[in-house]
Amino acid sequence: MNFFSNRTASLLTKHGKEMVIASEMLALTGCQVQHTDAYDTDQLGTFTRETPRYGTQLDAARKKVIIGMDLLGTNLGLANEGAFVADPYTGVIPWNNELVILLDHQHQFEIIGFSGAPAQSNSSYLSHWEEVIQFSQSALFPSHQLVIKPTDEYHPQSRKGIKNLIELKDAFEWAQAHSTKGAVFIENDLRAFANPTRMENIRKATLDLIQKMNSVCPGCQTPGYWIKDIQRGLPCNACGLPTEQEIAKIWGCLKCDHQHTEGMKVLKLADPSRCSHCNP
Ligand SMILES: [Zn+2]
Ligand SMILES: [Zn+2]
Known part of the structure; x- marks a missing residue:
């Protein structure tokens, strides 16, 4: 029995996001999604610049999730907030970051799904x-x-x-x-129903959230057991000094102190081209 099956999560959106969020949620976690559009989310920001966004992307998502839970009287809620920026690699391609948040009031935790992808934003x-x-x-x-x-x-x-x-x-x-x-x-138009490229990215962020919801802590069975830190400092193959390259992932629980380190399967060294001493 999944942690979320037979529970109902609210989803506040007037832009058709339930089309990608609700079906994936039900199929992969057993969680029912109840949709509402009884609050005008444009009051928390529009992409067309009439209304600035309510705080950060995460602030706006948290605000939406709480309004949706209040409207429908659930102890579980979902919300999405998107942002359009320049791509993180070259800074020239239009880029879309989507965040889908799950808030569980009954068990007092939140889990965040994320996806970044090229945007259709000309x-x-x-x-x-x-x-x-x-x-x-x-x-x-x-x-x-x-x-x-x-x-x-x-x-x-x-x-x-x-x-x-x-x-x-x-x-x-x-x-x-x-x-x-x-x-x-x-x-x-960057609203989800008007932009299928964005809608697909919201679906990917939902799938990321679902993966995290289905990953439970081995210690206390709370969902959301996930990577919470990356250990860096892989030694350079030429000079032996630590680089910014990853050594291990540290997984941890949202509620208890349980954690484990997932190291490399095969010991390797960093390529000197990634070393700030050999290749500044
Ligand atoms: Zn735990
Ligand atoms: Zn080096």
């Missing part, structure tokens, strides 16, 4: 219909929906959720008529 300033057509193709329209604003990205008015050519033409003409410079700002 934007541009355009003045001609032909440019709009070209942009829409690079933005994977119409499978991915669009947003248009007059003048610039901070204009208070917008057309969102543009999902076909007729709406696109209409929105472009509206924005151009209201633009002070003749140009309009156009971008991918």
